[in-house]
Amino acid sequence: MAMTAVARETVFALRRQIAKIEGTLPERLAAPAAAPLDADVNTDLTIVRRGIAAALPDAFLPIGVQRFDAALSGGLPKAALSEIHGLETRDAGAVAGFALSLTSLILKQTPGLPVLWIGTSEIFREAGFPYARGLHASFGIGPEQLLFTEAPKLVDALWVAEEAARMTALAAVILEIRGNPQRLDLTATRRLHARAQAAGRPVFLLRQAAEPEPTAAPVRLIVASAPATPRDTIAGPLAGSIGRPAFTLTIGKSRTALPGQFTLEWNPDERAFDERWSEGRDRAKNPVPVVSLSGGGKDPAPASGAVLAFPALGSPISPAARNQPSRPQRAAHLGPRRAG
Amino acid sequence: MGIADARAMHPSIEIVEADPEADRRLLEGLADWCDRYTPLVALDGADGLFLDVTGCTHLFGGERAMLDDILSRFFHQGFDVRAGLAATPGAAWAAARFCGDRIVVSGEEEALLAPLPLAALRIEPSTRTSLESVGLRTAGAVMAAPRAPLARRFGALLLLRLDQALGRLDEAVSPRLPVAPLSVERHLAEPVTLTEDIERLVGMLAATLKTDLERRGEGARTLALLLFRVDGAVSRIAIGTSRPMREPMLIQKLFHERLAAIEQDIDAGYGFDLVRLSVLAAATFDMQQADLAGEVTDDGADIALFADRVRARLGEGAVLRPVAVESHLPERAVATIPFTEAPRRTTPPKKPDRLQAPPQTIFPPERPIRLFRSPEPIDVPATEMPEGPPLNFRWRRALYRVTRAEGPERIAAEWWREAASDPITSTRDYFRIEDADGRRYWLYRQGLYGNTQVPPRWFMHGVFA
Numbered sequence: 001m002a003m004t005a006v007a008r009e010t011v012f013a014l015r016r017q018i019a020k021i022e023g024t025l026p027e028r029l030a031a032p033a034a035a036p037l038d039a040d041v042n043t044d045l046t047i048v049r050r051g052i053a054a055a056l057p058d059a060f061l062p063i064g065v066q067r068f069d070a071a072l073s074g075g076l077p078k079a080a081l082s083e084i085h086g087l088e089t090r091d092a093g094a095v096a097g098f099a100l101s102l103t104s105l106i107l108k109q110t111p112g113l114p115v116l117w118i119g120t121s122e123i124f125r126e127a128g129f130p131y132a133r134g135l136h137a138s139f140g141i142g143p144e145q146l147l148f149t150e151a152p153k154l155v156d157a158l159w160v161a162e163e164a165a166r167m168t169a170l171a172a173v174i175l176e177i178r179g180n181p182q183r184l185d186l187t188a189t190r191r192l193h194a195r196a197q198a199a200g201r202p203v204f205l206l207r208q209a210a211e212p213e214p215t216a217a218p219v220r221l222i223v224a225s226a227p228a229t230p231r232d233t234i235a236g237p238l239a240g241s242i243g244r245p246a247f248t249l250t251i252g253k254s255r256t257a258l259p260g261q262f263t264l265e266w267n268p269d270e271r272a273f274d275e276r277w278s279e280g281r282d283r284a285k286n287p288v289p290v291v292s293l294s295g296g297g298k299d300p301a302p303a304s305g306a307v308l309a310f311p312a313l314g315s316p317i318s319p320a321a322r323n324q325p326s327r328p329q330r331a332a333h334l335g336p337r338r339a340g
Numbered sequence: 341m342g343i344a345d346a347r348a349m350h351p352s353i354e355i356v357e358a359d360p361e362a363d364r365r366l367l368e369g370l371a372d373w374c375d376r377y378t379p380l381v382a383l384d385g386a387d388g389l390f391l392d393v394t395g396c397t398h399l400f401g402g403e404r405a406m407l408d409d410i411l412s413r414f415f416h417q418g419f420d421v422r423a424g425l426a427a428t429p430g431a432a433w434a435a436a437r438f439c440g441d442r443i444v445v446s447g448e449e450e451a452l453l454a455p456l457p458l459a460a461l462r463i464e465p466s467t468r469t470s471l472e473s474v475g476l477r478t479a480g481a482v483m484a485a486p487r488a489p490l491a492r493r494f495g496a497l498l499l500l501r502l503d504q505a506l507g508r509l510d511e512a513v514s515p516r517l518p519v520a521p522l523s524v525e526r527h528l529a530e531p532v533t534l535t536e537d538i539e540r541l542v543g544m545l546a547a548t549l550k551t552d553l554e555r556r557g558e559g560a561r562t563l564a565l566l567l568f569r570v571d572g573a574v575s576r577i578a579i580g581t582s583r584p585m586r587e588p589m590l591i592q593k594l595f596h597e598r599l600a601a602i603e604q605d606i607d608a609g610y611g612f613d614l615v616r617l618s619v620l621a622a623a624t625f626d627m628q629q630a631d632l633a634g635e636v637t638d639d640g641a642d643i644a645l646f647a648d649r650v651r652a653r654l655g656e657g658a659v660l661r662p663v664a665v666e667s668h669l670p671e672r673a674v675a676t677i678p679f680t681e682a683p684r685r686t687t688p689p690k691k692p693d694r695l696q697a698p699p700q701t702i703f704p705p706e707r708p709i710r711l712f713r714s715p716e717p718i719d720v721p722a723t724e725m726p727e728g729p730p731l732n733f734r735w736r737r738a739l740y741r742v743t744r745a746e747g748p749e750r751i752a753a754e755w756w757r758e759a760a761s762d763p764i765t766s767t768r769d770y771f772r773i774e775d776a777d778g779r780r781y782w783l784y785r786q787g788l789y790g791n792t793q794v795p796p797r798w799f800m801h802g803v804f805a
Contacts, residue, residue: 090738090779090803097709097805114643128710128803132662132674137707138805147643147679148660149650160650160658167646169639227743227778242746242774245805266805 061105061202065264065275068249073256076102076219079200081165081193083220085252089178089209092127094225096176097138098247099204101266101273103172104139106202108271113171115141116164118149120157123178127208138245138268145171154181158188165195165203176206180213190216212252220253226263226276244268246276360386370419371516372574375566376614377410379523380515388436390429390513403443411441417572426452429513430505434460434479449506454480461501467494520564520618522556524548531570531611535599538567538615542595545617546588559584559625565595567606568614575606579652582644582680584623590645597652647679669754670711670801705749706772708782708802715799718783726789729771733783735800740775747771751784765794772804780804 060075069075076082082102086095103115117130132143151157154177161175175192177184189205193216196203205217212220226246230237246265251257263276346353363386371389374381377400380392393406400406407423414421424435426444431452435442438456453460456479458468471494476482482490482502491499503509524545532538542565553559561584567575579594599606647659659679667673719734729745748769755763768784775781781803787796 093708093710093779093781093803093805100709100805113639125713128708128712129676130662131670131708131711131802132664133670134707134709134711134802134804137704138709143662143664143674146662147647148662148676149654149658150660151654151658156654159653163646163649167642169642169646225778225780227774228780240744240746242744242772242780245780246778247805248778 061102061109063102063264064105064273065262067275068262068264068273071251071257071260071262072219072254076202078106078202079197080219081189081196081203081205081215081217083205083207083215083217083253085210085212085220085222086206086208087222087224089126091224092123092208094245094247095206095208095223096127096130097245097266098221098223098249099174099206100135100139100141101271102202102204103174104141104271105273106172107141107145110171112145113169114145114147115172115174116147116149116170117174117176118151118157118160118164119176120154120178121150121152123176123208124150126178127176138266140268140271154183158183158192161203162191162195165192165201166199168199168201170201172201173203174206175203176208178208178210180207180210184215186214186216193217217253218255219251219257222250222252224248224250229265229276363387368516369573372576373568373572374410375517375574376568376616377406379517379519380513381517382513382515384433388433390432392513392515393425407441407443413572428505428507429511430462430501431507433462434505446507450483453505454478454483456480458482461498461505463498463501467498470494471498518620520620521622522549522552522560523616523618524552525566525614525616528613528615531613532615533608533611535603538612539592539596539599541615542617543588543592545615546591549591549617549619550586550588553586553619553622553625556622557625558622559586560591560619560621561585561623562619562621563591563594564618564620566614566616566618567612568616569608570610570613573607573609575612577602577606578620579648580656581648583641584625585648586625593645594648594652597649601653651679667754668751670707670751672754706746706804708804711802712800715784715801718798718800720785720798727769729773730783730798733798740781742773743776745771745773747773748785764788770801 059078060072061078062069062075063072084095084099086092107113107115130146130148132146135141135146136143149157149160151160157175157177161173164170164173173196192203192205205215212222224247226248228246229243230239231241231243232238244265244267246263249262249264251260265274265276266272267274343355346355367383367386367389371381371383374389374391378391378393378396380394382390382392384390393403397403397406400409403425407425411421411423422436422440424432424437424439424442424444426432426435426449427446428449431444431449434453434456435444438460439452442452444452458471458477458479461479461482463471471477471482476485479502482498483506487499500509504511526541526545532541549560560581562578562580564579565577567577569575577595577598579598581594585591650658657678660676661679662674662676665673665675716735720730720732721734722731723729724731727748729747730742732739732741734740748771751768751770752763753766753768758766765787767788768786770782770784773781773783782801783798784801785796785798787794789796
């Protein structure tokens, strides 16, 4: 780069100014192709990011995964239309699941507001109707927070979405559409985006079995299922079990992000995303079991004897230790006292 | 006389099959139209209408003017109508059928009925013939006869009808539609055809309605707009609101959506000359305190209005709300009901919802996030164990290879609901499976192996995130 630092600073300041006027996100400067994605080299990237974050601190919904948030320069825009694509109808579970986890994150910030899910009859017939019990169990969205609209025609669905997008009384609007209908063109998405911007609430456009096409949405994510990790138990991962839902995300379009692919795992208990760790790192992160083993269990782990301040099992028993009641005796001695 | 005889006498005769159902519909259409004179319109047999015009006549310039108006309007619509107006339904019935266009002043019923034949008394034909057989041929003769023998011989109905016609006993006319508690209307000298004009009229009528509603401390829950077309057709457009409403602008907005939705169904024809807005149901209206800036911030009101507008355009079931139902069958455990505003929660919920904490287990069973409306049958060629999950399956003509499976979770049918269902064939074993691409599904096998008559079948019921 031939520009001096001062000149670049001016350029960035001007860009921020333009972005503020236009209400859009500033474009990312093209990073040198040879440079690795490193904080030292990409000073320009950090400057841009800091610029947006400083100008609009509340404009982004952080996903909670550092690498992904950094790629999107702060997270998903909150007051905007976001496209979430699934390549096939059978991905409807993953697409809906990802949108719902985003909704769940939003509901953490705006608790109590309802979520409206609009779908055409076609998509609800093909991909299934949202099931409130599952939504509550996996995403913590209670049935009293859910509203559904089933529109027989796409025109009606778009109309309801436009009306809903400008309401501040809804936490989020999910519009689910199948395929590439002609009516959902640049104009229609622009209207949705403009209303979402005005209301400051997100609109998630779920598009099942659709080809990417030009829309007004600033971000397009392509979601597919990822094989789930096995369930974690005290004794290690349970073979053959299906653990937390996982998604493979591809950033299909973003004015600020570099293209990339991520595998995220949704944690339904904490209602937060984790990035999928490789097997080795996971173990290294958590070397000791968090929960202590139960003493009265059927098969106590052999290690539990070693940490006690008693002589090791192999050593000859000392006279003092002989006075100590043995394990079953202690239990029998404690039994009646508890009952009394 | 048969058709053949009639044709022999008049070869050019036109023969139309009797259609009582169509006649009935026509009469109901006429009754709808007569709503413009009074809200109390009742059907009378197959060929008559009762209009209770008590307190309405002055709106049309008196009884005579009203009767003339009814007759001339019906005449221009192509109906030959005969009308009678009296203080009792019985006398009016007789006047319309036997005198024609007569207005009977209260107290003159006896003079009207006396010369009329017995049919004017609305009695059974058998009673009539037996009365005639004893020489009582006119209503006056019956009136002159002693009452006790008449009642003994011809039954109580004869005297009841007589007393009702003479006004000695009250007779209620039961209107076919419930009477709206509040209703405002506007007669138009020049018929309107444009939807915008109708909407503007709705706004004006709603503004009139607002003062009445304010006086009663109520808001409208159900509103109906009646459009009377010049040629007699009546369109009835009803909307419902989630919370009591009296603001004219909002009412106009709701009718705007409704009219936009049914624009092609309403045929303005030559125009509407009477527009009426009625409140069919009202409820207590809670006043709300505005803040100093004069703004009432109430998210619930926004959502209620939004739901009303969507419903006005897309129909009653357009905005749905899920409710948890006590049932262990997955498809019954959640019901979706049309949006109604939940009662406002003033205190925090005391005990956790059942959904949050199922009583028996610490870990609630996994439930999918999408459920198919009806379980879709899948082909399962092989399972590792008879009772186990499938190794692969074919769903919607695509083959899926199962890599992992959890289950089974056995869910039995609700025997207390369906008495006839066989417990073996209706038992389901649910499996949560993951395919080679990482998609997670919810399958079940209906029925058990070893039951030779009905082999178990497999279904796809839902998808997980």
